Amino acid sequence: MAVLSSNNICPTEVKSVFQLRNVSFEYEVNCPAIKNISLTIAPGERVALMGANGCGKSTLLKILGGLQFATSGVVEAFGLPINSKELDNEHTAFTFRRQVGFIFQNSDAQLFSSTVEEEIAFGPLHMGLSHEETMQRVRDVSALTSIEHMLQRAPFQLSGGEKKRVALACVLACNPEVLLMDEPTAALDPRAQNWLLQLLDKLHNAGKTLIVATHDMETVTQIADRALIFREDHTLAADIPTSQLKDNHKLLVDVNLIHEHIHRHGAVVHSHPHGHGGEHEHEHIL
Numbered sequence: 001m002a003v004l005s006s007n008n009i010c011p012t013e014v015k016s017v018f019q020l021r022n023v024s025f026e027y028e029v030n031c032p033a034i035k036n037i038s039l040t041i042a043p044g045e046r047v048a049l050m051g052a053n054g055c056g057k058s059t060l061l062k063i064l065g066g067l068q069f070a071t072s073g074v075v076e077a078f079g080l081p082i083n084s085k086e087l088d089n090e091h092t093a094f095t096f097r098r099q100v101g102f103i104f105q106n107s108d109a110q111l112f113s114s115t116v117e118e119e120i121a122f123g124p125l126h127m128g129l130s131h132e133e134t135m136q137r138v139r140d141v142s143a144l145t146s147i148e149h150m151l152q153r154a155p156f157q158l159s160g161g162e163k164k165r166v167a168l169a170c171v172l173a174c175n176p177e178v179l180l181m182d183e184p185t186a187a188l189d190p191r192a193q194n195w196l197l198q199l200l201d202k203l204h205n206a207g208k209t210l211i212v213a214t215h216d217m218e219t220v221t222q223i224a225d226r227a228l229i230f231r232e233d234h235t236l237a238a239d240i241p242t243s244q245l246k247d248n249h250k251l252l253v254d255v256n257l258i259h260e261h262i263h264r265h266g267a268v269v270h271s272h273p274h275g276h277g278g279e280h281e282h283e284h285i286l
Helices: 057-064 090-099 116-126 131-144 160-172 190-205 242-247 249-254
Strands: 018-028 031-041 046-050 072-077 100-103 178-182 209-214 226-230 236-241 258-265 268-275 283-285
Touching (some): 018 057, 057 100, 057 178, 057 209, 090 100, 116 160, 236 242, 242 249, 249 258
Parallel strands (some): 178 209
Antiparallel strands (some): 018 072, 258 268, 268 283
């Protein structure tokens, strides 16, 4: 399927999709969203940005997507600097937007056309594809996201899960190398969540780089292999494999990704760490 093939935009000699050096962002003076972040993300990686609400993970995702620009530090994508000056260049902006797709947590932020078909066609047409090529993209992504029956419907009439599928289809129609997703499993029912996890697995197997902002401890190991964990002071606390998250209770408590309930039954004290995914760990202290 064409939408799962490589664009071949990224030069083969480029070893990183993103590289950040001492990046900070402030919404206003002395009001930091992220502080002094340095990291490298390689092509084809699956990375989760994790932390409590307000820690800066969504802000970092927007910086990677060129929707916001660092207050200080250096951001590079595919070996080239990404800042307001560079993206003012029409050619640079066009190339970058083809390479990097962004899925907002609230799908209504992305949907504006009269029909789903027009919504999906919008990106490819503005990339300069012919009508025939565009409609083939529409057919491909509609089949991939199982929304063929929705093409003539108005996006605002769809359910939240259906809107999420349409938003994904719109981004995939442009065939980006990188997908940035903000809380992709939020508010999805179990069937829709399972469908999304399977789709993300297909995209990963096709070589796409996936970067996801999430605090969902239950699904993170299915979405990502690597976790960048933020403290509530907006700094980076850890960069570890997601397979090791469950063994790092103290870290997860410290960054407020899980919390502990402690109660006593006679001489026995029970400590129960709880995560957003509903996992319960039990310790019994005499």
